[in-house]
Amino acid sequence: MATALMTPEARARGMRAEVAASWERSAAAGVDVTQQEAPIALDAPDLRGQREAHPLARVFPLLDDVLGQEVRDCGALMALADAEGTLLWVCGTPERLREAERIGFVEGSNWDERLAGTNAPGLALATGRDAVITRGEHFRSAVRAWSCAATPIHDPGTNRLLGVLDVTGGDALVVPQTMAMVRAAARLAEAELARHAPPPSRPDRGTGLRLVLELLGHDEALVCVDDGRGRLHRLRLSRRHSEIVALLASSPAGLTGDELAVLLYEEDGGSSTLRAELNRLRGLLGDELLASRPYRLAAPVVGDWLAVEAQLAAGDLRSAMRGYAGPVLPRSAAPGVVRMREGLAASLRQALLRSREPDLMSAWTRSGWGRDDYDMWLAQRAVVPAASPMRALVDGQIARLDAELA
Known part of the structure; x- marks a missing residue:
């Protein structure tokens, strides 16, 4: 963090990372x-x-x-x-x-x-x-x-x-x-x-179950199965199972085996391999949650990436940034997941570039996925006043990227 954002006392004794990040957000907000x-x-x-x-x-x-x-x-x-x-x-x-x-x-x-x-x-x-x-x-x-x-x-x-x-x-x-x-x-x-609180109501149709998925910033999906009566079952899926669940959650109408294979494998994947993975996933989730012909999740799905998409669609960029904990399954190379990940990141990034909100841009450039985003640093400099303590930090990062790109 730029020393311009710190008091002399903070520079002398060091500053906790979470406090330094908060100072940067405060300065970026003006x-x-x-x-x-x-x-x-x-x-x-x-x-x-x-x-x-x-x-x-x-x-x-x-x-x-x-x-x-x-x-x-x-x-x-x-x-x-x-x-x-x-x-x-x-x-x-x-x-x-x-x-x-x-x-x-x-x-x-x-x-x-x-x-x-x-x-x-x-x-x-x-x-x-x-x-x-x-x-x-x-x-x-x-x-x-x-x-x-x-x-x-x-x-x-x-x-x-x-x-x-x-x-x-x-x-x-x-x-x-x-x-x-x-x-x-x-x-x-x-x-x-x-x-x-009133007792939770059980859904009237379907299995009565609900899937809550967390994919943002996680290499392996976190899944919570909610039975609608206050009982929760949590599990962490393998990377391959995470990819399958992400793809099925994004295709509510379901996918055939061939369609799922195209989205899952970079090269042609054997149908027997996919069937084996689906059988293992069914053993984890249960027969009532993973249906076939076509393959689909047989319960309502709530997902962190879906919430960010909805907030962007509603024009609520601050909530979208607050909920964006990182790219969708960042290490996945499955073509369908890559498309999900890049699509959401591009939508959020474009909304930020148009926003002219320096604190929101700063949240992006402070992140691991946004710290080398040259265009975002330039956009941030365009809206940060010359007298702001943030200006030295922004100019320094642009100079760093200029040197590296040169």
């Missing part, structure tokens, strides 16, 4: 290091309505009981944000709340790192994981007197991100027990949500 407060996303009337309608309203009293009083006793704050990073609830002593107002850490403010710079709630939203940010790791200088720890909260039925639970305070928070306490409270909230 956050000003000297910005005093986080922006307000909801005024009082809208905030009340948002809180009342939000699923986390059911568990806020529980969280305030088990965690809120603890943080008040140690001079810290507890905050609960929605999936967009807007703080719906902030709890603490009156004195500590007044101090937090100076940096805009108030109900209704938005702490998405693209708006407020690197912070624990924003990092937890960006990565989907626990996040701890200490003093000098904050992007904005106004926040560097504080430390924070945050973890996502998910809907236990759908795994949809509901929001983030955060604890913010002083140096006393910078101990492993803080993150453990926040994580435990979040899991307690999820358990409470599950207790009040």
